Amino acid sequence: MRLLTHRYLALFAMSLCLCLMGCEVRDVPNYMVAPQINHMAFSKAQESQGIMYSPEFNPTMVDRDKVDGGIIKLAHGNGRTLLLPPEGTIPRGFQPLHYPVNEAVAKKMGKVDDKGKADLVAVATAQALKAGDELVNPFKPDDETMTRGKEVFNTFCAPCHGKTGAGDGLVAKRGVGMPGYPLTTKGAKPHDYKDGHIFHIISYGRGNMGSYASQINAADRWKAILWLRKLQSTQGAK
Ligand code: HEC
Structure with missing residues (x-):
């Protein structure tokens, strides 16, 4: 009993201590935990003009010659911490894809109505067909590509299209405004799409399906298509 008391x-x-720490009882600033967090200057690296180590907190980090009122201008001349890459350069490992769907392309293709409104669905379809004609799947089905393709498909496509591609994924089943789009069942349209066409759909998205370009690298997209072909051959898409 005494112990409990x-x-x-x-x-x-x-x-009581915590309360008092939190209360403003005087007009001097209260005790501050981790003051660096409160006084740190944030910036968007490529837009900012000069950054931003307060020598007060990290004196080892700065080149003291450049201290300017507690703010360090880092050395890129214009004061930027990161420079924009020169025009036309491509990040290492990034594979550009040249079938964009946007208003400029719509204008170029003449896919605009009388009021100048772009028909982006028509552009997407035209670009996907073009990709289908021009792009070839660089992978052949083998143990490695099929294992990886299945993994990618089950992770990124099955939630909507179902593990067998029958259009019965959880998202479709729960009826959250995403009708099931069968990819593999009898009469399913994608059976007639070329690999490059499906690659375009995965890369740029279509209608309610978003782009998966940032989640799935190009090689994995091609491998998922190989797995999709296998599903089609066993699900009787024809
Ligand atoms: C969030 C749900 C969702 C995910 C995940 C998803 N899709 Fe889709 N997919 C859709 C919807 C919805 C459509 C119909 C789009 C439209 O035309 O409006 C579609 C359409 C398609 C089509 C064209 C179907 C047709 O009849 O023309 C293909 C091919 C396709 N998806 C492949 C894939 C592949 C491969 C993946 C995985 C990389 C994937 N999708 C992931 C929702 C999804």
Whole structure:
């Protein structure tokens, strides 16, 4: 019993301390935990003009010659921490894809109505067909590509299209405004799409299906298509 009382007393004292720490009882600033967080200057690296280590907090980090009122201008001349890449350069490992769907392309293709409104669905379809004609799947079905393709398909496509591609994924089943789009069942349209066409759909998205370009790298997209072909051959798409 006595032990319990002591515990309550200790608890009460602790709470009181915390309360007092949180209360503003004087006009001087209260005790501050981790002041760096409050005084740090944030920036968007490629837009900002000069950044931003307060020597007060990390004196080892700065070149003191460049200290300017507590703010360091880093050395890229224009004061940027990161430079924009020169025009036309491509990040390492990034594979560009040249079938964009946007208003400029719509204008070029003449896919605009009388009021100048772009028909982006028509552009997407035209670009996907073009990709289908021009792009070839660089992979052949083998143990490695099929294993990986299945993994990618089950992770990224099955939630909507179902593990067998029958259009019965969980998202479709739960009826959250996403009708099931069968990819593999009898009469399913994608059976007639070329690999490059499906590659375009995965890369740029279509209608309610978003782009998966940032989640799935190009090689994995091609491998998922190989797995999809296998599903089609066993699900009787024809
Ligand atoms: C969030 C749900 C969702 C995911 C995940 C998803 N899709 Fe789709 N997919 C759709 C919807 C919805 C459509 C119909 C789009 C439209 O035309 O409006 C579609 C359409 C398609 C089509 C064209 C179907 C047709 O009849 O023309 C293909 C091919 C396709 N998806 C392949 C894939 C592949 C491959 C993946 C995995 C990389 C994938 N999808 C992931 C929702 C999804």
